[in-house]
Amino acid sequence: MSAEFFKYALTFGYVGVVYWLSYVGMRRTRDVEGFAIGNKDMSPYLVGITLAASISSTATFVINPGFVYEHGLSAYLHFGVAGSLGILSAFLVLARGFLRLGEAGSALTIPQWIYYRYNHRGFSLFFAFINLLSITFVVLILVGCSLLMTGLFPMEQKTALVLVLLFVFSYVLMGGTYAHAYTNTLQGIMMLAVTVVLFFQGFKYFAGDPAGALRAVGEDYAQAFNQSSSLYFSFFSVFVSGFVVTFALMLQPHILTKVLYLRSEKDVGKFIATTAVVGSLFTLMLMLGFYARLAGLEIDAQDTVVREYLLHEFGSSAWGEYVLVFIFLTLLAAGMSTLDGILVALSAMVVNDIVKPLASEASNGLVLSRWVLIAVGIVGVVLAWNPPPLIGLFAQKGVYGLAAASLVPVLFGVLVRRHIPLWVVAGAAGLGLGLHLFFNLIVGIANPAISATYGIFASLVFGLGGLALTRGEARHGEGEV
Template sequence: MTPDLFKYLITATYVVLVFWLSWVGMRRTRDIRGFSIGNKDMSPYLIGITLAASIASTATFVINPGFVYSHGLSAYLHYGLAGSLGILTAFLVLTRGFLRLGESSRALTIPQWIFYRYNHRGLSLFFAFINLLSITFVVLILVGCSLLVTGLFPVDQKTALILVLVFVFSYVLMGGTYAHAYTNTLQGLMMLAITVILFVQGWKYFGGDPLAALRGVGAGYAGAVNSGSDLYFDFFSVFVSGFVVTFALMLQPHILTKVLYLRSERDIGKFIGTTVVVGTVFTLMLMIGFYARLAGLEVPDQDTVVREYLLFEFGSSVWGEYALVFIFLTLLAAGMSTLDGILVSLSAMVVSDIVQPLWGDRYNALALSRIVLVLVGVIGVILAWNPPPLIGLFAQKGVYGLAAASIVPVLFGVLVRRHIPLWVVLGAAVLGLFCHLGLNLTGLVKNPAVSASYAIFLALGYGLLGLLLTRPKPGIPEPAASPS
């Protein structure tokens, strides 16, 4: 069997398997609740793999190794170490309280959760609209996946963009959350296998001494802090911002709402343990940035480092061409595993938190959520058609802004049991969003993680001051924290 025939047969098998899993999911999707968060009948291990795959995505598997290629150990520590600690801390702090309130209110989305916690429709609408910033991450994934398709098939990037969109939308439209969870489990297992293989296969470039090999590139390249980098140049930009912004990123709709899939609090330990173990393995994909640099590859476009490394490493032999098929399909799966989660959460959010509150139940919610899904995809393709350079930074501008806006309302909503005045949470959200955008878009701070961290600290300071000023006085009853 020729490599070309093998490539098309394996790809067709993967496509058929994904559609079969989506069909199984469609049979279990009967209403907007099932489409959004399932019917509370999924294993916590399955949900944990689904979440880890959603967190890793194209950023970890395709785009972020380019930052490691360009900036060295400091970028690896920023995404791999500080980011992983931020993820673990966020789930340990937030999972139980978020699930408890989500269960009592039967919330389907983050804005709905905000509404039930603070009892204010305007605040939930505000969060519904700013959650549309997640579309910047849709653009990142579409661009990353299209780059991979061009490495696998003889098509141009724009054609690849359409193919990716049509494939993902067709299977998500069928089954919603179940299609997302079942296909993510398959894709997550593929991602685990390929991550380990690529990590082991490329270790030869370290020559037995990783630090010495990195020092051969340059002292700054091998340093925990790279003074020559414009992104990861001090302790704050490498470690503090990596931890803070990743902690806040766990508040994204397609991530934190996975908690609502759980049957009960008894599943939390299994869920978090699975997520952390699988997610830690996924961070090893960042090593490809080192391998590409040590292999002597000159890659002018940072976003294409992974593709160029794989073609260099496996494209010169017959067995390598067979291996490339599995690797590229797995990397595509990494992107799709996040893209489908974002699409499900965005479509459910638009229907539940914008359309229904403003126009009532005159529309069929499940059908409308699928229409919204298509519209989000069309907008994503328009933005990805001529992508900006360094697509990773472009996505971070929007998604980190959402994280900075969400930190106080969600964190305080989980940890503070008493009533929190609207001006405290809304003020913190507005400060977080516009401080990040102001610092980053004006060029005052180039690294979006740093500008978002400054914004998060400002929002937290404002929120804590608000809590201090509104402490209840003894003997005076508090207003209700959520609607009865």
């Protein structure tokens, strides 16, 4: 079998399996609730793999190794260590309480959860609109997947962009959450296999002395805090911001709402353990940034590091071409595993938390959620058509702003049992988002994780101060506007 025939056979085989899984999901999707969070009949292990694949995605598998290539050990510690600890901590702290409160109100989305917790439609609408910042991550994934497609097939990047969009949207339109979960399980298993293979295959570049190999690149490159880096130069920028922002990122709609897929609190432990183990293995993909640098590759476009490294390693031998096809297809699957989750969450959120509260007449929520998916796709392609030079930083500006706004309302909503005045959480949300944008866009802080962490700390101080001032207030409702 020729490598060219194998490439197309494997690709069409993968597409066929995904569509079959989506068809199975479509048969189980009867309404907008099933489309958004399923029917609460999925295994916690399946949900855990689904979440780990959603978290890792194109950022971990395609874009973030470029930061490691450029900035060295400090970037690896920021994403791989501090970020992993933030993920684990967030679910240990929030999962049970979020599931308990979400079930009590039958919440399908984060803004709907906010509405049930704080009983204020205006605040829920605010969250629904700022959650649209997730579109920046859609752009990152579309760009990353299109770069991989150009490495696999002889086509223009813009053509690849459209093909990726059409494929993902078509199978998500069919099955919603079930399509997302079933296909993510398949994609997650493929991602695990490729991660392990690439980790061991490239370890030769360390020549038995990882620290020495990194020092050979440059003294700063091998340091935990890279003094020549504009992004990862201190304990705060590497560890504190990496932990805090990743903790807050777990409040994104396509991530935290995975908890609502579970049958009961009894499944939470299995779900968290599966997510932690699988997610930790996925972070080994960051090592490709080191391997590309140690292999002596001179890569001008940081976002293309993974593509260029794989072509260098596997593109020159007959057997390597077969391996390369499977690897590229798996990395594409990694991107799609997050993209489909974001799309399901965004479409459910727009329908439940923006259209329905503002519309005068009720509509078919399932049909409307699918039309919303199409609209999100069009916007995503427009933004990805001529992407900025560093797509990773572009996406971080948006999703980190969402994280800065979300942390206090969700964290306090889960952990504080008493009534919380609306002004406390609304003020904290606005302060977190506003300061992140101010420090990043106006002051000029290059690393969005740092600006978002400043915003989060300020919102926490504001929120804790508000709780202290209102400790003696009687429990009462805020009312609806």
